Amino acid sequence: MPNNSFIFIDKQSELEKAAEAMAACKVLCVDTEFHRESTYYPEFALLQIYGNGQCWIIDPIKLPDLKPVWDLMGNPDILKVFHAAHQDVEIILKESGNMPLPLFDTQVAAALLGYGQQVGFGNLVQRVTKKLLPKGESFTDWKARPLTPKQLTYAADDVIWLMPVFQHLQERLEATGRTSWLQEEQTRLSDKNTYDNDESEIFWRVKGGSKLKGKHLSALRELAAWRERGAKSRNIPRRRMMADEPLVEIARRDTLSRETMQRMRGINDGFIKRFGAEVTAAWQKGIEASEDTWPKMAPRRHNTRGTDLRLEMLDTLVRLKAEEGEIASAILANKSDLSELASWGYRCKGDTPELACLHGWRYELVGHDLIRLLRGEICLHINPQTGFPEITPITQNSAT
Template sequence: MYITDQKQLKEFVAHAKQSSVLAVDTEFLREKTYWPKLCLIQLATEEVSVAVDPFEIKDLTPLVDLFVDENITKLFHAAVQDMELIVHALGVVPKPVCDTQVAASLLGDTLQIGYGALVMSECGVRLKKADSFTDWSRRPLTDSQIEYALDDVIYLPVLYRSMKKKLEELGRLSWLDRDFDDLSDIRRYTVDPRTRFKRLKRVNQLSSKQLSAAREIAAWREELAMKRNIPRKWI
């Protein structure tokens, strides 16, 4: 379902509040901006999947109730960028969460396994790749593009149930608690320009005087990029 008006969004939120899980994915652009530009939000319960168009729906705040509801586990695959975008767009950090990529590593899969490979392994479904290079900021979206986007959330509840059962049988389910709590730590998504210098190459080779200069310049660059909403490498 493609959601383009407030009434549809509220109806889905009312439905999702009755669910114990909520699959989440986003489409965004970031090539020419500092902050990610939200282009689409895909959401799914075990019964319904929707693609929410933020270009048509200006008020996304009804989603806040879902993201902070402690009775609903939010399901992601490779969650960090999606979480960062939600924090920036809505001002809340989803909790509790489950990242199927992290969970897969405890079940013997390769680190950072892709979503498509995991769906194939767990569900026996080969996902389509035809629309993988879509410019999600362009409208209108085709039916094929919407279907491609929804595939990113439709299988997450199935993966979650299957993987959770396997982890429980192995006695490893609690091993994920710290990782998932860390994903929901708001500090992880808070930008501090004063610490940006720590990510500079070979920063550990600088003298104290050079380090002080690097800290000031890196902070100035970060703050200016944030203010202008352009990539830091453009400054």
């Protein structure tokens, strides 16, 4: 069982001593506590690390210089373990400039082993170790000082119980030959560029933007980039800079004036006085951009004869493969990808679509058979003895 004790560190000398002990670990379980409700960048409030039976809770508010620990995060000889790593890695990268590599994300590993695509940490701990973690501090104020014993215990549990979960998942990945799958899935997490929002691409995430096209989508691109720069420079949430709804409303206009903006909900006179000229300039840049620079939406595939039936067959095959492999079906192939594949499968001509399920380990597990099913090389049937669906190759004799 894990050691539930921890050392709270808020002095530089204690941090340096702890870093020496951490440097002797081959594996460090890492977690952070932060707030992001009122800022663009996360407000870093606590750092928890566990290794070799010891837990350290580090106070970054009292200790602004965490270089001894940040150096360890960049040590390639120490494996850093996280659960749902993205935001923790984002904080470490921003604070230290180091990517915590190599890393192991237990949420990703769990998805590859049938625990669900985005299983929560408490749920995973309970299923692996039978330990029920308390939830009382889920919405606590981590910036408040002093931290209470309950807060510290809750924070410590997040890394103390991460170790047995990691060990269990690592053993299962090795036993099932899926360790390489994890590395493939973590490629994006391990890429520094993942944590730098591309201003020119952020418009794809604007709610309601998919309704626009052509020059109006071009305007949205420029407006979203303007908002992103403003939110970053002021360290405020995007919605505080400007909400999605008025952003889309402005982008869809063929003409724009101060009076037009005054009639829009979500835009007041103070905003127009301060930012009206900038918004107009961004909108105009997008509207007047040459057609060859307009954002290109992914082409929609026309519904073809039998597409719905093919989609049902493809989905059945995916669920069958997921059950055989004890893996969540959603991580093998999502409905959007299957729908595109079903449409392509009307004639199976031309290059196969660029879909995740047709690459890497997914192709080996299910993608190859999806193509074979569409081409009539295999079939699905019910085994009369078991009552379960099975996959059978179609030979020339069986076809006739």
